[in-house]
Amino acid sequence: MNTVFDIVIVGGGPIGIACGLEAKKNGLSYLIIEKGPIVNSLFHYPSNMQFFSSSEKLEIDEIPFISNEAKPKRDEALEYYRRIVTSNKLNMHLFEKVNNIQKNNGAFSITTNKNAYTSKQIVVATGFYDIPNLLNVPGEDLEKVVHYYDNPHYYSGQKVAVIGASNSAIDAALECYRKGAEVSLIIRGPEVGKRVKYWVRPDIINRIEEGSIKAYFNTTVKSITKEAITLVTNNEEVEIPNDFVLALTGYKPNFDFLQKLGVNISNDEKKLPEYNPETMETNIEGLYLAGVICGGMETHKWFIENSRIHAKMIMKNIVSDSITV
Template identity: 45%
Template sequence: MQDVLIIGAGPCGLSAAIECGKRGLSTEIIDKHNLVHSIYLYPTHMQFFSTAEMLEIGDVPFALSNDKPYRDEALAYYRKVAEHYKLNISPYEEATSIEKLPDGTFRVHTRKRSGTESYREAKNVVISTGYFDHPNYIGIPGEDLEKVTHYFREAHPYAGMKTAIIGGSNSAVDAAMELIRVGAEVTVIYRGKEVSENIKPWVRPLFEAMVNKGRIKLHMESSVTEIRENSITIASQDGTEQFIENDFVLALTGFRPDRKLLASSGVELDEEMEKPRFNPETMETTVPGLYVAGVIASGRNANEVFIETGRIHGRLIAEHLVTKSS
């Protein structure tokens, strides 16, 4: 039986395993996907807003020639960290439920990619799952069409196509800039008065220049109300509607953490924000011995916890576990 079972092999889960291991606690990580799967799902050529230093875990330097790393560099870095610490990781094994046993330990029921069901037992459990498996759906007619995606990987498949982007965040702006480079006709639709104030400062002026030149058509204070095979309907706040020709829709409306595992384990949730109740000094939830780390500790706004903030959760957890056992 491990001292700590960590569910989720993202940067925050890796950090928790490292911090626990430094304090002599035995750990295992399980993940229904591969190592740092959320980063793997980022756009192929994405550059982080954060500096390399802010993404470091386990006191392993993230050495780069550039200040801000790209996706592939981050993938290589976290593989290096996992290898350096010889972390005990079982990929492609999903935690399906968490059971608190009479003696206070935990039994975590799992399912492997092959469908084989099993379980792990541990004295403590850390839930550090991500959110990319659960996009925020708009709930409009046509959203389930094959032409619609909530993920943007790279621009090539959309070359020369009439493409609409729903959203005004970094992901939407980055996608728009990549799409115009391959000759796509790009329309951005966003319900806000202006794109997010958190847009990367080195990208914003380039985006605004493309809008001013007409390379990107920007509809602010607007929303897509219907998606059809060859067109979309855009409604503005004053009630007017536009119908434009369209081949593909990128609904980049963000993602949300999955709460089912937390709820099944008996953790109390804040009803308004769907946020787990936990002690911010220890990250322990209302179920003794069950902790949260990373974005799963956030509310509906998954952007309130980033790698640079979530990476410290592991240290808080490890220190609390050592204190409890002493």
């Protein structure tokens, strides 16, 4: 007999975990479905990454997060969220991908690559780290071009072009430089991004000014070959020798998935999904959004510390609706 869950949560990141905890506290039957390991997105962050937020701001459900420094590293976050899942015995299915969700007769039918489920409500908490913003230039499909960065050791002694001006790009540029890579930093705008971590921004500016890292401002990429990368800077083409390209130009939510579910998305460049800011319910009754996915292309708008409240808002609305009924 097919179990009908009160709620199925798509995404096992920190906010999906928070939703599972809140559902459990409210006596709701629930299932968290995650296509990779626990907190899959965090697992794919650079191995040396340090959060902008302090550890207490990354806590969920008032469970203490103790880190060696005020701002924790990636591995400390993996340990923290993993222990929450295991200690609370959350009902989470890992390495299971949701292929389709349909609403029929007031309930949702969920089909994955492993099983099928039925649920009264759905929470989509899938974040934005799965789909990179592509350069759309010739050569981007070469093996030497990557959109995710892990560890600088791999690039030691190599000519590396880092594309981007945000935290991920700046961290990669500095780490690769310090492990012996010859780094070129390619930035579309006139300066290093304003939202770069405040203790990192002076570091990259100093490395650029002293010539340790060559920066190309107001520059775009025209093409990439096995041996070089061609830039357009100050209306002139410049070709520089290159071994690897780290195209760290940001990521975006899976808008196709949302639209397939029937969620309305704004037609402007922000691509904001429609939801009630008081309940997080979308234009589809019983379908909720939680976490960074709520910001559309404004991926800096929502993050762990200011979206963990979404779990309480959603469960409060579900419980109050069930009482009303």
